[in-house]
Amino acid sequence: MIHPIILCGGGGTRLWPLSLKVRPKPFLPLTGQTSLFEQATTRVADDSRFADPIIVAGPAHQDLITQQMRGSPHRLIIEPAAKNTAPAIALAATLLEPDDIMLVCPSDHYIAAPKSFCEAAVAAGELAAQDYLTAFGITPERPETGYGYIRQGDALEGGFAIAEFVEKPDLERAQRYLDSGSYSWNGGIFAFRAGAFLAALKEHRPAMAGLVKAAIGGATQDGAVLHPDAQSFSEIDAESVDYAVMENSTRAAMVPASMGWSDIGNWAALHDALVEQDDDAQSGNVTRGDVDLADCEGVLAMSDGPRISAVGLEDVCIIVANGEVLVTTRDGAQKVGKLPGAVNQ
Amino acid sequence: MIHPIILCGGGGTRLWPLSLKVRPKPFLPLTGQTSLFEQATTRVADDSRFADPIIVAGPAHQDLITQQMRGSPHRLIIEPAAKNTAPAIALAATLLEPDDIMLVCPSDHYIAAPKSFCEAAVAAGELAAQDYLTAFGITPERPETGYGYIRQGDALEGGFAIAEFVEKPDLERAQRYLDSGSYSWNGGIFAFRAGAFLAALKEHRPAMAGLVKAAIGGATQDGAVLHPDAQSFSEIDAESVDYAVMENSTRAAMVPASMGWSDIGNWAALHDALVEQDDDAQSGNVTRGDVDLADCEGVLAMSDGPRISAVGLEDVCIIVANGEVLVTTRDGAQKVGKLPGAVNQ
Numbered sequence: 001m002i003h004p005i006i007l008c009g010g011g012g013t014r015l016w017p018l019s020l021k022v023r024p025k026p027f028l029p030l031t032g033q034t035s036l037f038e039q040a041t042t043r044v045a046d047d048s049r050f051a052d053p054i055i056v057a058g059p060a061h062q063d064l065i066t067q068q069m070r071g072s073p074h075r076l077i078i079e080p081a082a083k084n085t086a087p088a089i090a091l092a093a094t095l096l097e098p099d100d101i102m103l104v105c106p107s108d109h110y111i112a113a114p115k116s117f118c119e120a121a122v123a124a125g126e127l128a129a130q131d132y133l134t135a136f137g138i139t140p141e142r143p144e145t146g147y148g149y150i151r152q153g154d155a156l157e158g159g160f161a162i163a164e165f166v167e168k169p170d171l172e173r174a175q176r177y178l179d180s181g182s183y184s185w186n187g188g189i190f191a192f193r194a195g196a197f198l199a200a201l202k203e204h205r206p207a208m209a210g211l212v213k214a215a216i217g218g219a220t221q222d223g224a225v226l227h228p229d230a231q232s233f234s235e236i237d238a239e240s241v242d243y244a245v246m247e248n249s250t251r252a253a254m255v256p257a258s259m260g261w262s263d264i265g266n267w268a269a270l271h272d273a274l275v276e277q278d279d280d281a282q283s284g285n286v287t288r289g290d291v292d293l294a295d296c297e298g299v300l301a302m303s304d305g306p307r308i309s310a311v312g313l314e315d316v317c318i319i320v321a322n323g324e325v326l327v328t329t330r331d332g333a334q335k336v337g338k339l340p341g342a343v344n345q
Numbered sequence: 346m347i348h349p350i351i352l353c354g355g356g357g358t359r360l361w362p363l364s365l366k367v368r369p370k371p372f373l374p375l376t377g378q379t380s381l382f383e384q385a386t387t388r389v390a391d392d393s394r395f396a397d398p399i400i401v402a403g404p405a406h407q408d409l410i411t412q413q414m415r416g417s418p419h420r421l422i423i424e425p426a427a428k429n430t431a432p433a434i435a436l437a438a439t440l441l442e443p444d445d446i447m448l449v450c451p452s453d454h455y456i457a458a459p460k461s462f463c464e465a466a467v468a469a470g471e472l473a474a475q476d477y478l479t480a481f482g483i484t485p486e487r488p489e490t491g492y493g494y495i496r497q498g499d500a501l502e503g504g505f506a507i508a509e510f511v512e513k514p515d516l517e518r519a520q521r522y523l524d525s526g527s528y529s530w531n532g533g534i535f536a537f538r539a540g541a542f543l544a545a546l547k548e549h550r551p552a553m554a555g556l557v558k559a560a561i562g563g564a565t566q567d568g569a570v571l572h573p574d575a576q577s578f579s580e581i582d583a584e585s586v587d588y589a590v591m592e593n594s595t596r597a598a599m600v601p602a603s604m605g606w607s608d609i610g611n612w613a614a615l616h617d618a619l620v621e622q623d624d625d626a627q628s629g630n631v632t633r634g635d636v637d638l639a640d641c642e643g644v645l646a647m648s649d650g651p652r653i654s655a656v657g658l659e660d661v662c663i664i665v666a667n668g669e670v671l672v673t674t675r676d677g678a679q680k681v682g683k684l685p686g687a688v689n690q
Contacts, residue, residue, distance in 0.1 A: 017654075292685050295677060308670045309362075309684045312677025313661070320670050325653045325663070327672055332640060332657025339654045340637050 001051045002125045002191070003102045004044035005092040008037065008057035008065065009082055010108040013337035014266040017324035018302070021345045026107040027064045030264060031273055037107040038068050043114045044105065045072070049122065054095060055107075056088040062225070073224075080215075080230035085188070086244035087236050090201055090212040091228060098195025101125045104241070106188045110273050112260025120257035123158040124191035131196040132253035133246060135162065137184030139258040143174035146265055146334070148186040148242065150254050162252040165242060184254060187261055190241065197245070204248040211236045266333035267317040267326075271300035289320075298330070346396045347470045347536070348447045349389035350437040353382065353402035353410065354427055355453040358682035359611040362669035363647070366690045371452040372409045375609060376618055382452040383413050388459045389450065390417070394467065399440060400452075401433040407570070418569075425560075425575035430533070431589035432581050435546055435557040436573060443540025446470045449586070451533045455618050457605025465602035468503040469536035477598035478545060478591060479536040480507065482529030484603040488519035491610055491679070493531040493587065495599055507597040510587060529599060532606055535586065542590070549593040556581045611678035612662035612671075616645035634665075643675070 012025025019025040026037040034042070044050040052073045057065055059078050077091050089104055096102060103121050111117050120136055127134040137150045137160070145168055153163030165186065169177060177183035202209040211232050218229030246252050262273045274286040285296055289303035294311045301308045303320035310318060317333060319326040324341055336342060357370025364370040371382040379387070389395040397418045402410055404423050422436050434449055441447060448466050456462050465481055472479040482495045482505070490513055498508030510531065514522060522528035547554040556577050563574030591597050607618045619631040630641055634648035639656045646653045648665035655663060662678060664671040669686055681687060 294680055294684060303670070306668050306670050307686055308672070309681075309686045310672045311680050311684070312674035313672060316658070316661075316672070318670070318672050323651050325648070325651050325665050325670055327653070327655045327658060327661070327663050329657035335639055335656050336654075339639060339656070341652055341654050 001101070002044075002049060002121060003051045003096055003100050003194075004041075004053040005089060005102050005104045006037070006040055006044075006053050006055045006107050007085060007088055007104065008055060008061060008107045009079070009085070009088060010106065012108060013342045014334065015264070015270070016336055016339070016342035016345075017326055018304075018319055018321040020322060022060065023064065024061070024108075025264070027061065027068060030270055031110050031277065035068060036110060036264065037065070039111070039114075040105050040107040040109070041069065041072065041074075043111065043117055044103070044121075046118065049118065050103075054092045056092055058082060076225045078225060078227050080228060080233045082238070083233065083236045084238040085241040086201070086205065086239045087208060087212055087233070089190075089192075089241050090198065090209065091216065093192070093194040093197045094212060094216045095226070096194040098193070098198075100194045101128050102192050102194050102197070104188075104190040104192070106263075108264065109187065110260075110262045110264050112273070112276065114259075116257065116259035120255050120259065121191065123255040124189075127156060127159050127253045127255065128191035128193050128196070131193055132156070132159075132251050133197065133200060133249050134159065134191040134253045134255060135246065136187045136189035136257045137254035138187040138261045139256060140178050140183065140185050143171055143178045144185065145169060145171055145174050146269075147263070149174075149177050149183045150186050152182050152184065152254060152256075156253055159253050159255040162246075162254050165247045165252075184256065185261070186242065187257070187263070189257075190246075200245050200249055205239070205244045208236055208239070208244065266336060267300060267319065267328060268330035268333040271298075271317060271330070274300070346446070347389075347394060347466060348396045348441055348445050348539075349386075349398040350434060350447050350449045351382070351385055351389075351398050351400045351452050352430060352433055352449065353400060353406060353452045354424070354430065354433060355451065357453060358687045359679065360609070360615070361681055361684070361687035361690075362671055363649075363664055363666040365667060367405065368409065369406070369453075370609070372406065372413060375615055376455050376622065380413060381455060381609065382410070384456070384459075385450050385452040385454075386414065386417065386419075388456065388462055389448070389466075391463065394463065395448075399437045401437055403427060421570045423570060423572050425573060425578045427583070428578065428581045429583040430586045431546070431550065431584045432553060432557055432578070434535075434537075434586050435543065435554065436561065438537070438539040438542045439557060439561045440571070441539040443538070443543075445539045446473050447537050447539050447542070449533075449535040449537070451608075453609065454532065455605075455607045455609050457618070457621065459604075461602065461604035465600050465604065466536065468600040469534075472501060472504050472598045472600065473536035473538050473541070476538055476541040477501070477504075477596050478541065478594045479504065479598045479600060480591065481532045481534035481602040482599035483532040483606045484601060485523050485528065485530050488516055488523045489530065490514060490516055490519050491614075492608070494519075494522050494528045495531050497527050497529065497599060497601075501598055504598050504600040507591075507599050510592045510597075529601065530606070531587065532602070532608070534602075535591075541596075545590050545594055550584070550589045553581055553584070553589065611681060612645060612664060612673060613675035613678040616643075616662060616675065619645070
């Protein structure tokens with residue numbers, strides 16, 4: 001059995017004004033009828049393969065999680081503060097038996113082919129059982145500059161050793177990675193034996209490991225909800241699992257995964273995912289709500305109320321939500337999170 | 346004394362969603378604190394030169410006119426139907442003495458330099474007194490394809506004979522007109538001796554002249570408001586004064602006028618007029634209301650309420666008004682009037 005760990009820490013400010021602090025990206029039905037969080041839990045709902053999930057989230061979203069889990073059994077860890085992924089994963093690992101296999105799943109990504117995800121999860125679980133710290137290596141589809149890359153090394157049974165983690169590249173380098181065939185996107189999905197993960201954390205980030213242990217030791221339980229000790233947890237230096245553990249490990253591995261993955265990192269990425277979904281999309285336009293387009297190409301237009309009318313635009317996203325109006329080029333979409341409206345919520 | 350005739354027939358659907366049928370373009374404060382209509386009446390408020398104006402408008406806008414005239418003396422003719430400019434001018438001419446000089450002023454144009462307007466009005470009035478049907482020839486500032494042109498002929502005292510009226514040209518032809526120095530924009534501003542205008546109308550459009558005469562004959566007066574007979578007026582074929590009279594006359598003249606004129610024909614034209622006004626406009630951006638721009642150039646963003654946030658746009662107009670959201674390129678601005686929102690008001 002694989003223990004899914006669903007991480008709900010993403011703020012999704014680049015998807016403002018639809019994504020708000022009070023109801024951020026994971027809990028919005030961005031790509032269909034259900035939210036990305038609901039899709040993440042549904043992907044691991046097969047109880048012949050997966051145990052009940054452990055969800056790690058901030059206190060502001062406890063009600064949204066309860067509501068969107070609709071009574072499905074789960075454990076919930078409420079982080080007293082946002083400390084990036086390494087501490088969140090460590091909290092969950094501490095709740096498991098050392099030999100339990102955990103599958104770390106971000107709750108704000110989109111996966112078009114859930115079956116391929118499950119196959120990769122099983123393969124990753126098998127490597128994890130051999131104490132490999134195992135990442136999903138997403139087969140790249142374009143020279144993306146917004147993602148970290150993994151370079152594959154020696155072949156293992158069901159995967160590869162990781163030769164190198166690479167930071168977000170520039171376009172030229174990304175194109176080289178794509179052409180080489182030996183690089184994958186780092187999708188932030190990992191499989192670990194719980195004991196192996198905690199041992200690696202203790203080796204590379206002993207202070208963090210100690211503070212997480214103390215936070216769990218001082219935790220209070222409220223039904224299926226665990227509240228780690230806020231004092232200990234607040235002393236942790238926030239860090240991603242990539243920096244804290246993966247890049248330091250000599251036993252990092254990857255399983256190739258080709259599953260229509262997107263981090264839906266900004267409006268342009270959501271546009272891409274929706275165009276991909278929709279065979280009827282005319283001229284690459286995607287509309288949601290009351291929208292009239294004339295002479296537009298590559299436009300995403302979404303409204304939760306007022307009509308949007310647009311003329312002559314190319315590669316522009318128009319989002320009307322929660323009383324705000326956002327208009328951005330696809331190229332500008334990365335900067336949306338820095339807008340005053342997104343910052344001063 | 347010159348008798349100003351203020352025409353309020355313009356619908357301004359290309360300035361939707363700010364301009365609505367119930368409160369169209371002339372009555373909106375587009376270029377400053379006052380509406381274009383108020384600016385038109387203020388320009389002719391000097392009672393050493395101008396008599397009280399005659400305003401010609403549709404029944405839907407009577408209240409707006411009363412409100413925006415703020416008690417200034419005027420006469421108001423309510424057209425029973427919209428029949429373009431020739432019948433509207435003929436109604437006003439019929440109320441004047443034959444030797445009165447009338448100055449026909451659209452109420453939905455912008456003039457940056459009112460003093461130059463007044464000088465041209467006096468010059469045009471002097472030609473009109475010699476029975477010239479006199480147009481303002483606006484000195485062109487760019488190869489505009491959206492306006493009609495006037496070619497100047499022989500010099501007259503204070504102006505020129507008109508050699509030719511030219512339809513809206515394509516860009517190449519517009520550039521040639523601009524380079525030649527002998528073409529002007531036809532701004533729809535005219536000076537006539539009332540008797541000369543009615544004589545020309547009778548000569549070239551006898552049916553229209555007869556129906557206008559009948560409409561005035563059967564009119565009812567309600568204080569300063571005249572209601573021409575609806576039956577007679579409805580039988581008139583709508584036609585512009587350019588087609589019905591000016592182009593057929595052998596006594597057409599023009600006075601050159603350089604006065605920062607714009608017909609504010611669409612959002613791009615409004616943008617141009619506002620950039621011209623505003624020495625502080627950064628990167629050619631103009632904003633009104635709650636607007637945050639990042640990496641934008643040549644953007645017009647106006648909101649009557651909800652915040653507009655925009656990233657990376659170039660030469661785009663964003664208008665949030667009356668519960669509608671319009672986003673158009675400057676090039677697309679001509680098509681705004683055909684959008685479902687503008688058509689189905």
